[in-house]
Structures are given as structure tokens and as C-alpha cells.
Amino acid sequence: MGQTLFEKIWGRHVVAQLSEEWALLHIDRHLLHDLSGAVALESVKSRGFTVRNPELVFATADHAVATSQGRTGYTNPGGARLYEELKKATEQASIRFFDIGKLGQGIVHVMAPELGLVQPGMTLICGDSHTCTNGALGALAFGIGSSEIIHALATQTLLQRKPRTMNVRIHGKLKPGVFAKDVGLFLIGLLGTRAGTGYAVEFSGPLVREFGIEARMTLCNLSIELGAKMGMIAPDEKTISYLSGKPFSPPSSQWEEAVAQWQEMVSDPDAVFDREHVADAAAIAPMMTWGTSPEQVIAIDANIPKLDAFESGQSRDALETALAYMDLRPGQALVGTPIDRVFIGACTNARISDLREAARVVAGKRVARGIGAWVVPGSEQVKQDAEREGLDQIFLSAGFEWREPGCSICVAANGERAEPGQRVVSTSNRNFVGRQGPGVRTHLASPASAAAAALAGEIIDPREVA
């Protein structure tokens, strides 16, 4: 019997099999960020360990740094110490640190692929659940907690329980105005936020092959919202061409051998997954969440479910609680709901292709009066590329704020947040209670849908703006 992509990467990285299900896995890449990086490095030291392979660890500041124009690592008082300590601790441990204002700085899951740090067949970890984004390059990438960060720094390995495997195959073509973000939200709505728990998910099929690498990252980013801490897509010619010439890609003397190995990193035709799902891309519309879990999502032109669509008990209670928080009613349309803010950014949708889609919608138009609309590029590289293309000018003349790279109000850890009661259309990945600030109501959507909402001042079907 053949092997899945997941099984190939897992098998290759087993340093020691500890029980039937638990293995000690080698970690090829470890990303550190400002929220937990310095604290972990300090713990390694104080517990008498050393960083085993600093050359495999890469750090940047993204979560707690301000994204206002002209910012430094010290602009956000709440993050200044974390920034300073990460900078110092990485220097002491000989770990590469990509500093504010320099190429390489950005949201960890945006900067790592663009530097060529993530390659097919690798294992990659970070103390951030959206590390699954990096699986789009054919890597086994997953988020971990603080204790596991320290373990990985000290040993370059992790103890992991082997997950089951799931294949999500998407065939057909997307309709105009529908993007990878909509596909991800659609799948979460269809399968639920628990579907992937305990699984490593591979996305496959003609639509995934047609997607560019950045769209694949958006899809893999949403794996964790499906419950799966690992999401991945097998490498192909697009992956190889994406990696060509990146700063940390294999040198030319080793390129051919690397590519030969990468081409093996696909699920064999006779590989068997523990679970399979199939979806039709043509059935997917622009999607938007209405509740406080990513599974509470509908086609943007549909109505919020009625209470009787749910059995009484916990799930109906959860619906009512979510709608009360969101200040929405069962059965009502989302379209026409007035909004306060728009956030285009986050590791889900802050790459150059995302900004191009949003810019296409806003070009020559104006943000509605009273709407605070932000574009926060995912990395210094994305920012510079966008400015070279003039996207910043399109956003600025439409009335958007053009900001510096970071996580910003996706997670509201950097002093930037919306106000209680405000309604935000956001290209991020979590609409949890209080995620973008206490009492803030978040609607997740694609960059095109978010841009359209900014122009209209209310939720609108983006296909009507184009």
C-alpha cells in the first residue's frame, strides 16, 4: 500500500518511536515570534539547557509590534519589552532575527515561505496555531505551545502523537468573485470546526492544483479552524518555481537533488486516507461568518439560519448566544448590515495576491464615510512589492490607511483593536468573542468582500461591486 504525503514526511522525521502512537520527531525549522520567543529562550537558559541548533531557528517580531506608519519595535508600549528581549536573546543564542523595517520581517507565516525557509518534505513548528499555513509548500507544519517551544529549542525534536489522515479533494472551477478564503470558510461551514481534530489534512484535487502558492497558503491557514493543526498541499511545478531563487532555497549546486526529493513528496496513487471528503468548487459563493465560530458561516447573499434549523439544547443555545453577541437575528440577511471597520491583513490574507484583489475592488472608488479601513501588509517584502506596484496609492486615495507589517487587529495583541460594539469585516481567520477587542463583532471574509464592504459601509455582495 502506498503512503500519503503526511506519512512520508512523518516517517522520515522519526528519531525514535516511543510507543505505538508517539514518536520523537526531528524539527527542521522553528520560527519564533515576539509573544513567546524571548520567554522561551530565557527558560531554556534558566533551566540549564542550550539551544541545540540555532541555525534551524528563525525569529521576527509580528504579534506585539505597532503597525502605524513610522513605527519602531518600541512604539507599542505593551510590546516594547518583548521586542527588545527577543532581539537580545536571539543575538545571544546566534539565532537569525529579522528586524523591523528590514526585509524578512513580517507575520511569521508570511515571511517564512517568502524567504524560502519552508520547503517540501520539511517539518516546521512555531508557537502559533496558524503555522499550518506553511503546509502549502508540502511541509509538515504545525502550531505548538510554550512548553513544546522550549523542548524543541533544547532538543531540536518534539514528542508527537501520530494523527490520522484526511484528504479533502476539491474539483471544479471557482465562479468569479470567489477565492481561496471562501473555499476555506465553505469547508469549515460544511464539515464543522471539529472535523479535523486529531487529523493531518491534505487538500488535493484540480482546484488546489490551479491555485497559486499564496491561495494554497490561505487554504492551509484555515486548517486549524477545521480543527486540524496540520494542513498540507503536495508540491508541484508551481511550488518548485515559487522556491526558485529565494534567499534560503537550496543553492544551485544542490538544487536538482532537492527538486528530485521534493517531487517524491506526494501521496501515492494507492495511498489510503482515514477519511476523505469531496467538494465541488462551482457550488461555492463568497462566504461570510455571522457568528463567533468560523463554522457559523453562510454564502454572503444567504440568510442567517433560523433557530428551528438546530436541535434544541447546546447547539441552539450556542446559536442564540452567538447571535446575541453579534447583535443579529435568526433568519435575517447579512447583506445591508452596517459596519464600522474593515481590516485587510493577517496570515490568512495579507500577501501580495490578496492586496491585488482588494485593490482591484477599490481602485478609483471611496471608502464610505465613517468607516475605518486598514490595509496591513503581511511582511516588509509584501509592503515593498505593493508600493512598487502602486497598490498603496490605490488604497490611500480610496481612503484606506496603509500600514506597516504585523498581525495587528487580527489578534489585537499590539495595542491596536476595535472598540466595544463595533462591527468589523476582517480578512483574518477568527471571529471569536473578544478576539479583535472586548465586545467587538467580527465577520470573516475574503479581501474582495472586505474591500467591497469598506466602500459600501455595509455588508455587500462583492460581485455587485466588481
Place this chain on the structure above:
Amino acid sequence: MKPFLTVCGPAVVFLQPNIDTDVIIRIERLMNVAREDLGKYAFEALRLDENGEPVDDCVFNMPHNRGAPILIAGENFGCGSSREGAVWALESMGFQCVIAESFGDIFYNNCLQNGILPVRLIRQGIADLVDDVNAGQRVTADLHAQTISASQACSHGFEIDQLKRDALLSGLDDIKSTLRLDAEIVAWQRADRQSRPWVWPVE
């Protein structure tokens, strides 16, 4: 890590599904509150109203639940962010064991790393347990026997990987036991430098 053997005491019942780690503890609290004090801010969106006053009918505010060592939670508890602070916040509230039908994968691992016992029970097991708790019974979590029990009639076995069970029972530090495998790590890395030299950037 402190060992986990047996815990017995009152249980808090909080069955709302899909409770994410953002709700368990806001990210800002992890930046400016000491780990041992995080309990004060756990579930704050549910425990406090918009004026910062305690919500009376929130289970976590009820006096008889204060300091309870066991939490019976809803499906997919601890989904979302990887923040280990969610476990620290529960620990700071006094919880030593969380029982649910399912957990977020990263949260489950984070519990194991902190000597907090995560127990997966089937829906009927949870329902029986909740009935007993509502009837005033205390709950016992026995890791050695791998049982959760309330009334004498109600005892549920649970599964946990033996490797993790042993680590919890002994309070063994993962890093120290991994470093005993140093020779294996060295050998793996040496072979990998040969077969995938491009993975190893020059220092």
C-alpha cells in the same frame, strides 16, 4: 512538572461547545499578568459584564464552584490559538482535570505539559456525570485506574496514551527524557546533513 495521581472534589459544569482559547484567556492578559494570577481573568468575556461587574449566573462566579478542581466542558474545548496561557489560566483557577467529549489538539498537548489531566469521555458519560454533579456529588479522577467516578454507581473508564500517562504520574520532564536519546538525535542529524544538505543553512 508536578505529578498527577488522583483528584477529588466538586466539578464545574460548563457545556458550551467550541470554547476557544481566546475566550479562556485574552491575549493581552498573557502579556501583562503573572502566570499564577491569570485565573482572575479566565473566561472574562463570560464572567464580567461591560462595566467589569461579575455576571451572577455565570457558573464560574458561583460561590460553590470557586476553587473546584474539575471542569466538565463542552465539545471541542480549547480550540483555536496555541496559547499555553489558556492552560495556565485554568490551573490558576484551581482546575487540575478537564473532562470533555473532545479537545482542540494543541490545547490537549498543552494540558499534558502542565500536569493537568485532559479526559475524553463519550457524550453519555458526560451526561451521567453532569447528573451526578447536579445532584451534589463530588467527582474523582483517578489516573492510575484511568477512571472518572462520581456516585458509586457511576464510574467511567477513559483512554490515555501510556507514555503520557506515565509522564503525568511521575511528573517527568519531557526534555530530560528526550535528552537521554541524544545519540539517536545526533545520528539522525548526521545522516540528514548528508541526504538533505540544503536543509542545513550555514550558521
